[in-house]
Amino acid sequence: MTINAAGRNIPDTIPGYGEVRHFKGHDRRPPEGCRFGKRNRAAFNTRRDKTLPDLKAAISASGLKSGMTVSFHHHLRDGDYVVNAVIDACAEMGIRDLVIFPTALFKVHKHLTKHIQNGVIRQIMGSVNGPIGQLASEGGFSVPVVLRSHGGRPRAVTSGDVVIDVAFIAAPTADNYGNLTGAVGRSACGSLGYAHSDAHYAQCVVAVTDNLVNYPAPCIQIPQFFVDFVVPVDKIGDPAGIVSGTTRVTRDPMRLLIARNAAKLIEATPYFKDGISFQTGAGGISLAVAAYVREAMRERGIKGSFGLGGITEFFVDMMKEGLFERLLDVQSFDLAAVKSIAENPNHVEISADWYANPWNAGCAVNMLDTVVLGATEVDRDFNVNVNTEADGAMLHGIGGHQDTAAGAQLTIITTPLLRGRIPCAVDSVYTVSTPGEVVDAVVTEFGVAVNPRRQDLIDAAREAGDVPLVTMDELVEKAQELTGPMTPVETEDRIIGVVEYRDGTVIDVVKQLKKK
C-alpha cells in the first residue's frame, strides 16, 4: 500500500487492473515511450467498396474474438442504438469475455446488464452510470471498472496502455469507402471528437451508419484511410435522445444564486478581459454562469477568443453575437450546435486528443482561461468528487473534469452546499476525482471559497468587493451544522473501480458496497 499525493491509501497492485502507478501530483508524471501505432494494412483499388451487409458480417471480418477490447463513442448519448446492437450481435455469435471501452455510457445502455451477468462483457473501461454503475458498485463485475477522463482516455490509447482491437464508430453519415461525419444525417450529432483516437489507433475500425451517401461524403471528419468496414443499418439512434431541442437558462433561484456568485468571481479576476476563453457544462448552474458572464461581457464590451468543450446553442449564439471568435467543439449538445458545426468554419471540431490529452505537444485545455465545473462533493483540501454519490455508489464518469481543471487558469467548482440533507462540502471526499491542487475556487449559495494557494484571486475578489468570500473550512462547518453527522459508507475490501488521473496514475479507488 502507498499513500498517494491525494492522501489516498492505494494498493501497489489491484486484481484485474494490475500494477498501480501512484498519483504523485498533477504534473509529476513525465510522459514515456512513443505513440503506439496500429498494424499497417493496404487496400488496393480492387476493393472499392467497404460496406458489409450487417453487424455480424463486420464482426467476423474484423477478427473480433472472445477476450478482446471493443470501443465506442458517446456522441449519440441517450439515443444510441449501436453499443447495444453490437454487443447483442457478439452474444449471438458466442463471443464472450469482452472488455468494452466506451467514451461514456448512458441510461439506454442498461440493456448491457444481461450481457454483464452472463459473461459476454467482462470489464468496462469508461464511465458507468445508473443501473450499470449500481451493478458495478455492488460487485457485479469480476474485474474493476477503470475510469478515465476525456483526456486520460486518448492518452491511454495513444500510449498503448489500452489496445483497441475493434472500434465501432456510429456515423450519422458515411460513404461506402469509409469517410465519416456527424455533421449531417437524420441522426446528426455534430462533432465526432471522441471517436478520433479510436479511429486512428484501433486495430480495426468498423463504421456503423444509417445514412450511406455517395462517395465522397460531405463535411468529412474521420477520413477513409482509418476505416476498414462500413455497415449500413436501419437506425443508429433516436434523434430525440441524441440532441436536446433547446437550451434554456434555469429559473431555479438557488442555482441562479450560485451562478451569480461564480460570475462575480470571474468578473473580479484579471482573466475577465478581451480574449477570454471559457468552458462550462450544459447543466443548470453552468449555463446560468454563462448567461451572467455573457451579460457582463456585453456591459463591459469584452470580446472573448474561444468557447471550448461540449458546445450548446448558448455558445453558438455568443459566437454569432461576436462574444467569441471561435468554438472548439469536442461534443455538440443540441441541434443549434449540430447545425453550426456543419455550416460555420469558425465552429471547429476537435478530437479528445486535441481537447485534453496531457501527453501531446499541447492540448486545448491548456489555452483555457476559465472553466466552470460541478461536483458531487468537495472537501477541505479542495479535492473534488464527481464519481461517487453520498451512498458510495459509483454513478458518474470523470468527463473533462480533471483535464479542464488542470488546464484552465481559473477553475471554479459550483455546487449547492447541501443536496436535500446531504452535505456537499465535507472533511474529506469519498472519492478523489480531481485533486485540490488544480481547483481554484468552490462556489456555493453560502459563499465563495478560494483556494488559499491562489492569494492573487483572493486579493482580486476582495478588491471587487461584491464576491461573498468565505473559507472552505467555514463551508464545511456550515454544512455539518445544518445536516449533523453522516453515517459512513460501509464497504467490503474489494476494489470495484479504479479512478485514473489524466496522466495514467491511480488517484483513487472505489470499493464494493456492503450488502444491506
Next chain:
Amino acid sequence: MRLRRTKLYLPGNNPNMLLRGHLFGPDGVILDLEDAVAMSEKDAARILVRDVLKRGDFGDCEVTVRINGMDTEYWKTDIETVVPCGIDGIRIPKVEDPKDIALMDEALSQIESKARIPVGRTLIFCLLETALGVWRAFDIARASKRVAAICPGGEDLRADLKTTRSENSEELIGPRRMIALAAHAAGVDALDTVYADITDDAGLRRETEWVKQLGFQGKSVIHPNQIPVVHDVFTPTAKEIEQAKKIVEAAAEAAARGLGAVQVDGRMVDKPVVKRAEYTLQRAGLKAGGEKA
C-alpha cells in the same frame, strides 16, 4: 432609515427556504406561519421556525414572522414561541381593529419582559386585507408605537371587495392610495402586497413602479427571482444619487452661510426638493453627506 424594499416570504414548513432565504439578498424575510402552512402542520411549522430563528443566521435581513390571525386560536402560541427568539417584528394578518393592535402591544411587552428583551423591540407590521381594515388604516397605524408599516392585502381584499383580479389590479387602486396616505399621515412605511405571477418580470416591474409612484417604500415578494426587479425599481440610479448629493451639499453650504434659497445647476432649489434629495440618499443607503450610512 431601515430599507424595506423587499420582504421575502419563506414558508414556515420548508427548511430549505427558511435556511437559505436571506442568501438571496432581500431587505427582510417573513417566516410564514399563516397561509403557507396547512392547519394540520401549524405546530410542526412553529417549532421549525423557532429552531431556525434560534440559529439567528439571517445576514443583514430584517426578520419578521407572519403569525396566524388574531381571530384564530394560534396567535398567542405563535408570539410566545417566536418573540423570545429576538425577532425584529411580527406581521399580523387581517387587522381590522386598532384595539387588537393595542392588545398585541401589551401581549408583546409581557413576552419581551419575561424573555429579557428590551420592551418595544418587536415591531408590528399590519396586513390590511379587508375593506374595514383599509378604512381604519390610519387608526391602526397609530394604535401602537410598534407599528412599523401597513400593507394592503391582495386576494383576501379582492374577495372582501366582492371583485376579482383584473389585469392591472384596478380594483386595488383605491385601497393602495388610502394605505399610502394613511401610512405617511401616521409616520409608518407603506409596503405593498406580493405580485403573484412569478414568471412575469415585466408585470412585476410595472406594478412596482406604479406603487412606488403612489408612495410605497417596498413590496413583499414570494420568489427570490423577484428581488432584483423590485430592488432595481426602489433603488435610486447613480444619476439620481449624484443629483441628490449636489442638492444636499448646496443646501448645507447655503445654511452655513445663512442663505435661504439655493441654486443648483442654475435652478432654484427649495425645501421640499432638499427633503426629497435627502430621502433619495437614504434609500441609496447613504447619509445626507453621501457617506455610507
